[in-house]
Amino acid sequence: MSDSLFADASKRLEKALKYVSISEDAIARLKYPKASLTVSIPVRMDDGSLQIFQGYRVRYDNTRGPAKGGVRYHPKVSLDEVQSLAFWMTFKCAVLDLPFGGGKGGITLNPKELSKLELERLSRGYIDAIADFIGPDVDILAPDVYTNSMIMGWMMDQYCIIRRHISLAVVTGKPLSIGGSVGREEATATGAFFVIESIMPKFKRLPNETTVAVQGFGNAGAVLAELLSQAGYKVVAISDSQGGIYAKKGLNIPSIRQYKASSKGIKAVYCEGSVCNIVEHEVLTNQELLALDVDILIPAALENQITEENVYDVKAKYIFEVANGPITSAADNILAARGIYVVPDILVNAGGVTVSYFEWLQNRSGLYWKLEEVNQRLKAKMVEETERIWSISQELDISMRTAAYVHALNRLGESLDAGGTRDYYINSI
Numbered sequence: 001m002s003d004s005l006f007a008d009a010s011k012r013l014e015k016a017l018k019y020v021s022i023s024e025d026a027i028a029r030l031k032y033p034k035a036s037l038t039v040s041i042p043v044r045m046d047d048g049s050l051q052i053f054q055g056y057r058v059r060y061d062n063t064r065g066p067a068k069g070g071v072r073y074h075p076k077v078s079l080d081e082v083q084s085l086a087f088w089m090t091f092k093c094a095v096l097d098l099p100f101g102g103g104k105g106g107i108t109l110n111p112k113e114l115s116k117l118e119l120e121r122l123s124r125g126y127i128d129a130i131a132d133f134i135g136p137d138v139d140i141l142a143p144d145v146y147t148n149s150m151i152m153g154w155m156m157d158q159y160c161i162i163r164r165h166i167s168l169a170v171v172t173g174k175p176l177s178i179g180g181s182v183g184r185e186e187a188t189a190t191g192a193f194f195v196i197e198s199i200m201p202k203f204k205r206l207p208n209e210t211t212v213a214v215q216g217f218g219n220a221g222a223v224l225a226e227l228l229s230q231a232g233y234k235v236v237a238i239s240d241s242q243g244g245i246y247a248k249k250g251l252n253i254p255s256i257r258q259y260k261a262s263s264k265g266i267k268a269v270y271c272e273g274s275v276c277n278i279v280e281h282e283v284l285t286n287q288e289l290l291a292l293d294v295d296i297l298i299p300a301a302l303e304n305q306i307t308e309e310n311v312y313d314v315k316a317k318y319i320f321e322v323a324n325g326p327i328t329s330a331a332d333n334i335l336a337a338r339g340i341y342v343v344p345d346i347l348v349n350a351g352g353v354t355v356s357y358f359e360w361l362q363n364r365s366g367l368y369w370k371l372e373e374v375n376q377r378l379k380a381k382m383v384e385e386t387e388r389i390w391s392i393s394q395e396l397d398i399s400m401r402t403a404a405y406v407h408a409l410n411r412l413g414e415s416l417d418a419g420g421t422r423d424y425y426i427n428s429i
């Protein structure tokens, strides 16, 4: 496996370039992030000491609109990771035909070690540090791993304090009471559900004869597990950072979610109760979950979960990537050779940014939609783009991942070229 996540992510682009006819200039511009910012954030801790945290914001591309992307709080956040996530956001927004480019941010920390007030000071400090780099027409933030609507609310509030005017659309995924959109919290999972429901009938798979394992029981994974079990799929295994549980008969997902919600540690910020403590089950590790003999495997935690080391253990027939980058490019090739069907992150998890776009639109128009309208529009977009990518993959006989990149590249190439040449010189006309 490559040391750099970004170098590995870029290999997917190289593969797709063979199937598109976009200009050399456009290709060259898509290989590098437009701007990367590294900041240090001083935070006064509850005990009076000062701690300095490292934060990042990367704007990968903004040809099709302002950059858009979440903010991650995690001990493993690095510039390389944030850059890769911003790269994926660029292609994701193009796949869904959203008027956005790709961005991402993050802070390196273990958020579970901070009190709620420390987290608020840190989140406001991050906005102080990056305020000139973001804005509703420049670069728009959203939640990602270990950030949530409460944190988005603090960030939006801090940006408004700095700018001295109300600017709801600078952050999406906010609480409903300050400009959030109904359906945003569940949007990533709902979008993934629409993709699964579009793909599985093509293989003549019915929900009630399909078993599912979900790695990661957070905003995306837990809601998707519930949607799938409501639709009749048998969700037999789930996990979080502490480990997983398995029940051959299927798990009662709503009751597990309810338990997790009621056992919240730092109220409404992080769940502390692990799924391991909750129901009748067999305990298993995250590695064992990835190796289960199920029909559908859903990685919904972090990147680099399926690598050259464990790829031969995978027994699932279909993988839907809800997390960003859960499969390395080397493992991807091996899965393809083994006939395991992979539907890629830049399509599967795009429901989140799609409803973020709806939130941004609602903030700017001042007109708020009902849940049915949000979900109807989300479904239309997810199904339409899934079908297009499926058709490209069938026509060119390529994987769904390469087809998704081809689809995005065609849109990005056209937009980059439509912007014209930057500097005229004699041979350019």
Ligand code: NAD
Binding pocket: 143, 144, 145, 146, 147, 188, 215, 216, 217, 218, 219, 220, 221, 239, 240, 241, 242, 286, 300, 301, 302, 303, 322, 323, 324, 349, 350, 352, 353
């Ligand atoms: P979250 O913080 O709500 O949940 C993350 C979950 O993963 C938690 O249950 C955590 O315990 C678990 N986890 C952490 N480390 C793990 C490990 N090593 N093994 C197994 N589980 C582990 O985050 P989320 O918003 O659900 O995001 C999950 C993934 O989905 C990320 O890759 C994120 O980039 C992607 N994603 C999220 C959104 C969104 O709108 N939230 C949108 C697109 C993509």
